[in-house]
Amino acid sequence: MKTELTISTAAINEAALAKRREMGKGMGAVIYFSGVVREIEGNAPITAIDYEAHEEMARHQFALIFDAVEKSWPVESVRLVHRLGVVPVNEPSLWVEVTAPHRAEAFDACQFLIDEMKQKVPIWKKPLPA
Amino acid sequence: MKVSVKFWSYFADLTGCKEAEIELSDYTTLGQAHTIVLEQFPKLAGAKNSTLKAVGLEYEDDDFVLSDGDEVSFFPPVQGG
Numbered sequence: 004m005k006t007e008l009t010i011s012t013a014a015i016n017e018a019a020l021a022k023r024r025e026m027g028k029g030m031g032a033v034i035y036f037s038g039v040v041r042e043i044e045g046n047a048p049i050t051a052i053d054y055e056a057h058e059e060m061a062r063h064q065f066a067l068i069f070d071a072v073e074k075s076w077p078v079e080s081v082r083l084v085h086r087l088g089v090v091p092v093n094e095p096s097l098w099v100e101v102t103a104p105h106r107a108e109a110f111d112a113c114q115f116l117i118d119e120m121k122q123k124v125p126i127w128k129k130p131l132p133a
Numbered sequence: 134m135k136v137s138v139k140f141w142s143y144f145a146d147l148t149g150c151k152e153a154e155i156e157l158s159d160y161t162t163l164g165q166a167h168t169i170v171l172e173q174f175p176k177l178a179g180a181k182n183s184t185l186k187a188v189g190l191e192y193e194d195d196d197f198v199l200s201d202g203d204e205v206s207f208f209p210p211v212q213g214g
Contacts, residue, residue, distance in 0.1 A: 063190040126213035127142035
């Protein structure tokens with residue numbers, strides 16, 4: 004399984020990521036998910052979220068999750084981008100893409116990957132009040 | 134033995150530092166080290182039960198036996214995405 008992990012303060016360029024997509028001829032499903040900063044966090048309006056990571060551990064934990072995906076589904080590739088630093092409302096903080104032969108495994112693998120990230124990858128957020 | 138302790142997210146605000154070095158007896162477990170850290174940084178006590186603990190890049194249980202030079206991280210539940 005091919006994997007590509009980007010953890011960066013740079014804005015996530017979804018169009019550029021889509022343009023670089025590579026799929027084998029046996030792949031029938033590509034799904035991607037964008038996690039976008041909402042204007043309300045808890046019950047309070049915010050302008051942005053400031054993301055912090057234990058980056059070395061985050062990379063290691065993502066690698067373990069990618070290994071688990073590979074063992075569970077016939078996924079061809081996973082690309083994941085997590086932005087750090089200040090991410091304004093309406094901009095993506097997370098972008099995940101999974102390619103697989105069929106949609107069921109692509110959806111399941113993507114859901115698993117995000118669920119695991121939210122349990123294990125050491126990234127934290129600090130909402131910035133409006 | 135000495136281990137370094139790193140505090141992440143708002144734990145660093147509660148302790149007033151991102152990193153500390155603590156002196157421990159040989160064969161101290163991660164759980165025992167947590168208790169010692171809470172004595173030095175009592176503001177972390179309120180988050181004791183939800184604290185996540187790692188040694189190096191791996192999550193470890195309280196019965197994990199620490200070694201000289203280990204890097205221990207304490208942090209709140211993660212919130213990626």
